[in-house]
Amino acid sequence: MKKFKAAATLVVLVAVLAGCGKLNFSSDASSTTTGGSGTSTSKYQTTGSVNSDMYQGVIQNGSYKTSSARGLTIDTNTQGSNTYNIKSMESGLQSISMQHFSTSKYSLEEGQLLSTATAKSWLMRKAATTKSTALVSEGPDGLNPSQYQNGEKGAVIANFQTAKPEYLATILEQDYMQASGKSMKLGGISIALGMNEYYYYQKKQYGATYSTKISQTDLEKYGKQMAATVVKRIRKMSGVSSTTPIVVALYKNADQDSLVGGTFFASTTSESGNSLNSWKSINEKNQVLPVVENEKAVNSTVSNDFSNFSDAIENFFPTLAGVTAQTHYESGQLTGMNITINTQFYGLTEIESFTQYVATTAQKDLPSGAKIEIQIQSTGGIQAFVARESGEKAFYTHVFGSY
Known part of the structure; x- marks a missing residue:
């Protein structure tokens, strides 16, 4: 081996379907960065890289810029709490991004677009109003299915946990930056949507924990629908142009007891506007x-x-x-x-x-x-x-x- 590979710390935004389906978050604010012979401008510099297969990190005003949503980690023992999922999602999304954003032309910055509040709201169940109970967290921006029969309010669907499980557990954002004069500009965005193969839930607070297996067909169907919505929302965010490339990849979380992480199974790119290119299948196994x-x-x-x-x-x-x-x-x-x-x-x-x-x-x-x-x-x-x-x-x- 020619050299060690340093691991870049990236933000991962995790929705915890806490036994009963409620979102729980805990904070871990520690971070580390590595230095090297990177490029520098008046405000920005890069960390340098020990390997052409690694992205340089971005340093702004002398400090490593962490994500505005930094600190969201798993708080309960659900499928998403498998820490191997987090690590493999981060490294896997970088590998996918390298097909679109060359390590020689782009530097990697932790996601800056998704705030803590935004991430939490997207990971909820869909509902007319924001509400959090012991069993469910829901709101108007939720990407997970509604528990109601008419879509966003009204009577609750019988056995909604199995009829309408929470498919989306995790959102990961990576920003790819390019030098622009004495500054840097956003050159591309990569998003990973972490999908639950197994959904864990409770029928009542402090009750027994149950699980339901989600088919690959449903993971692809709802994952692709969510991807289209995510692209539309990101296009409206400040600093994102109509032609900023957005890569979206779908990731299947490994089970909570697995000793290895999950795998990506599909990816697409939005080169302009809200349109998505044809989806590409990814054949990975761990x-x-x-x-x-x-x-x-x-x-x-x-x-x-x-x-x-x-x-x-x-x-x-x-x-x-x-x-x-x-x-x-x-x-x-x-x-x-x-x-x-x-x-x-x-x-x-x-x-x-x-x-x-x-x-x-x-x-x-x-x-x-x-x-x-x-x-x-x-x-x-x-x-x-x-x-x-x-x-x-x-x-x-x-x-x-x-x-």
């Missing part, structure tokens, strides 16, 4: 290895290779606490694997020896071609890191020391 509960492996060869790797290092170092992997496939081909090895090592010499053995075993047993990251950790934290970029053969290793 899977945790080893497979459990008689689950069929997405790719049996990859699964067998991982088993060989896992067996080899567990036999050599029998005190390991476990080896698992997240795998990512695009159009059936493995494109990434993140392996976590939990150890009970505490001596530096043992960690160094183990890290070298992991690297040589990985090169011998794991699939070639794909990007692979291996994190070696104990209860005390990360001990070592082994990685390889896609297309490379040799693995890079680093053991974390202490003074």
Whole structure:
């Protein structure tokens, strides 16, 4: 591996269907940025980039500009509370955006268009007036289906939680900026709509939690309808012109207990006005290895290779606490694997020896071609890191020391 990839912190706006369907939000205001040899103007500069596959961040007036809606995080144990969904949505939307906004011409800024209030209002159920109860949050700008028989008010639909589940759980905005003289201008926008494959709800406050599975057909149908509405609303916002490109991608959240995030399944672009280009299907799959509960492996060869790797290092170092992997496939081909090895090592010499053995075993047993990251950790934290970029053969290793 040629270098580490720093992770950009992006805002993710999450609607929590809190057991009973009410939206709950909690705040986490911490943020980090990285510096580098970026470009600079009188007001703006960029962070610089260590990799051509990464966007430079935007710094305004000497400070990293966080989103005006920053701080919305998941507060309850619903499908959206799977933190892997947040991470995979952010990185996946960047990958989709790279097809439209080159890393050499655009810099990435946290979403500035959607305020906290706007995000909350869009993630509600549709209703004539804004109201929040123990079971439902609703308002006139809500993108999720109304619970009422006549659309926005009146009698409540019987079993509305299953008849009209809340499809939309998350909205993520990324802004792509271009240099313009001594300033920067908005060059493009990417929006991810995180859809619920499973909707969790309660029939009464403090009651039992139920779930209903939403079909792929419904996810696509309602996701595309919501995308059209979102584009219309964004076009009306200050700073967005009629020709600002807007990319919209639909993301299916993984279940709340999943050890891997969800996947994108469709995307489109609005190049001007409110019109959308033809939707493009995205064929992605994520899977945790080893497979459990008689689950069929997405790719049996990859699964067998991982088993060989896992067996080899567990036999050599029998005190390991476990080896698992997240795998990512695009159009059936493995494109990434993140392996976590939990150890009970505490001596530096043992960690160094183990890290070298992991690297040589990985090169011998794991699939070639794909990007692979291996994190070696104990209860005390990360001990070592082994990685390889896609297309490379040799693995890079680093053991974390202490003074």
